Amino acid sequence: MTAPNLSWTARMRTGLRGMALLALALLAAACAGDRAGMRHSAGYVASGDYAPPGPPHDPWxxxxxxxxxxxxxxxxxxxxxxxxxxxxxxxxxxxxxxxxxxxxxxxxxxxxxxxxxxxxxxxxxxxxxxxxxxxxxxxxxxxxxxxxxxxxxxxxxxxxxxxxxxxxxxxxxxxxxxxxxxxxxxxxxxxxAAPEVYAAAAVPTEIPPGLRRVGRAAPAQLAYRAPPSPPMHVQPATTVAARTVPTPPPVTAPVREPVIVRAALPPAPPAPPAPSGRFQLISSAHAAPALAAPRPAQIDGAWAIQVGAFQGHGPARNAIEQARRAAPELLASAAPAVSRVRTDEGELVRARLVGLSAAAAVAACQQVERRGLRCIAVAPDAQG
CATH class of the missing domain: 1.10.530.10 (Lysozyme)
Known part of the structure; x- marks a missing residue:
């Protein structure tokens, strides 16, 4: 019987130990990489040095x-x-x-x-x-x-x-x-939120799968002036200077809106006094009571916002661009609409953004008002 080669056996054991250590090192590196991956995204890295300002049971x-x-x-x-x-x-x-x-x-x-x-x-x-x-x-x-x-x-x-x-x-x-x-x-x-928002974006707590299920009836639209929003001035940890662009003030004379007449309808009851607020909704409720659910177009993009009436096309276009900057996501797909209208002080240029849902128009006006600009959300039946 041949005696075992001890030197070869020793070398094998050493090699196996080395491979095991290498595998452990690679596994540790992979785990460390996973942990690091949980602390950064798109170039942002979490420092991890965030001292909670609150007690242990409610740190933030x-x-x-x-x-x-x-x-x-x-x-x-x-x-x-x-x-x-x-x-x-x-x-x-x-x-x-x-x-x-x-x-x-x-x-x-x-x-x-x-x-x-x-x-x-x-x-x-x-x-x-x-x-x-x-x-x-x-x-x-x-x-x-x-x-x-x-x-x-x-x-x-x-x-x-x-x-x-x-x-x-x-x-x-x-x-x-x-x-x-x-x-x-x-x-x-x-x-x-304004009633129009709830009417246009109503969903149940338990949302069923598939396309949205819309009932036959919908909440009646109301003439409503939103209450003032709270101040949005946030004092940052590190302040970033913001550039402001002056906006020419719109002419204060009211713009004549078309009178909406519906035959064989009883007169609408007087609207209750609206509380003071930041912006106004021009709704079909001013013309007649709601007798049926709103048309699909009122949800799918027939609303508009109006950001003023000016003495020239230049200021009107400038107001539209400032509104876009104030609510970029909401107004990205809205189309500008500049038109001449007659007022008590002569002919003015009206500035609107059209093609919005009711919810988007209301929310856009809120964001525009927070930038100190004027904004009116205009329902489909009040446009002209």
Missing amino acids: GPYIAEAAARHDVPEVWIREVMRVESAGRPDAVSSAGAMGLMQLMPATWEELRLRYQLGPDPFHPRDNILAGTAYLREMYDRFGAPGFLAAYNAGPGTFERYLARQRSLPDETRRYVATIAPRIAHVGPVNR
């Missing part, structure tokens, strides 16, 4: 309270969205690249950062919560509740196409609304 409470007060959003809305989105982890990054406590996509974060003059770090809990809360408010102003949850999760463009029955909602979005909506249904902002 002071930031939540600040954001709720600034944007008129109930604290429970912020907490529930944060709970579902990130489970309270400031360095969380989704597989799609959404970042931080409120899970903001990089492009959305950048837009909100510039709009509300926030700092450069999207993972910073204060700025992330302020931006996410502002976005919740924008979606609520545009779609009401619980539609704002669907828009926050799937994106406003996706939700708009769902409302227009052009596509279905993702299963994740339907579960998202069903999870959060029942927990926040008992509370709302001080300044509620």
